[in-house]
Amino acid sequence: MTSNAIRGIRRKKSSLSEVKVAVVGAPGVGKSALTVRFLTRRYIGEYDHQAETRYKHEVLVDGEPVLFEILDTCPKGEDELPSNETLNWADGCLLVYAITDRRSFNYIRRAKQILSDMPLVLVGNKGDMVHLRQVSTEEGEILAKDYECWFQEVAAAEQVQQVGEVFHELCREVLNARRKNKQSLLDRMLGNKATTVRTYARGKSDSSLPKD
Numbered sequence: 770m771t772s773n774a775i776r777g778i779r780r781k782k783s784s785l786s787e788v789k790v791a792v793v794g795a796p797g798v799g800k801s802a803l804t805v806r807f808l809t810r811r812y813i814g815e816y817d818h819q820a821e822t823r824y825k826h827e828v829l830v831d832g833e834p835v836l837f838e839i840l841d842t843c844p845k846g847e848d849e850l851p852s853n854e855t856l857n858w859a860d861g862c863l864l865v866y867a868i869t870d871r872r873s874f875n876y877i878r879r880a881k882q883i884l885s886d887m888p889l890v891l892v893g894n895k896g897d898m899v900h901l902r903q904v905s906t907e908e909g910e911i912l913a914k915d916y917e918c919w920f921q922e923v924a925a926a927e928q929v930q931q932v933g934e935v936f937h938e939l940c941r942e943v944l945n946a947r948r949k950n951k952q953s954l955l956d957r958m959l960g961n962k963a964t965t966v967r968t969y970a971r972g973k974s975d976s977s978l979p980k981d
């Protein structure tokens with residue numbers, strides 16, 4: 770392999786962003802169906818797993834390579850909220866409820882109370898089951914406005930592109946938040962430096978002033 774090729778691979782690897790996503794929601798809302806849809810483009814109707822599952826998946830988001838780490842959480846019941854370990858691990862959360870299940874919408878409100886200030890996307894799944902709807906689209910929109918996050922109703926059972934977009938949007942939010950944090954850190958550092966320079970300059974000019 771030529772040295773140019775090696776440099777190319779190194780550059781590509783270093784530009785790969787890693788984004789850790791926790792998929793959070795009450796039992797049975799379709800967390801696994803959404804995750805598997807995004808990972809494989811397939812719909813798995815019955816996904817029997819008893820424990821949380823972690824996946825890695827590399828995709829292009831807006832033309833940039835991103836390595837997703839996705840934690841498909843698996844609460845044992847409606848009272849089990851995501852653990853601190855999960856929340857500390859995640860860069861962002863996909864909050865999933867089913868439009869056919871009012872209690873799963875209430876689960877999201879309870880889960881949100883323990884979330885730190887992190888990028889979120891709110892998803893109302895099972896959008897194909899409108900005849901069994903218990904949560905209106907407006908309620909989803911109002912909650913998302915309250916959380917200042919992106920919201921979409923989807924159907925893991927029927928949609929591929931829309932489900933992918935939900936994950937992509939969360940990725941954009943995470944990368945934006947990361948950029949903002951970096952920028953504010955940089956501003957703070959530059960701000961401190963500027964203060965130092967100013968102090969030094971004044972000191973110098975003060976000492977060069979003729980004394981009365």
Ligand SMILES: Nc1nc2c(ncn2[C@@H]2O[C@H](COP(=O)(O)OP(=O)(O)OP(=O)(O)O)[C@@H](O)[C@H]2O)c(=O)[nH]1
Binds near residue numbers: 795802842894
């Ligand atoms: N009609 C319909 N059914 C869905 C959809 N998404 C998931 N389901 C069904 O809902 C049930 C639960 O889906 P899962 O993906 O296992 O839900 P989960 O949130 O991962 O459940 P837990 O692992 O128990 O927390 C399954 O029977 C799925 O086939 C959807 O978009 N539409």
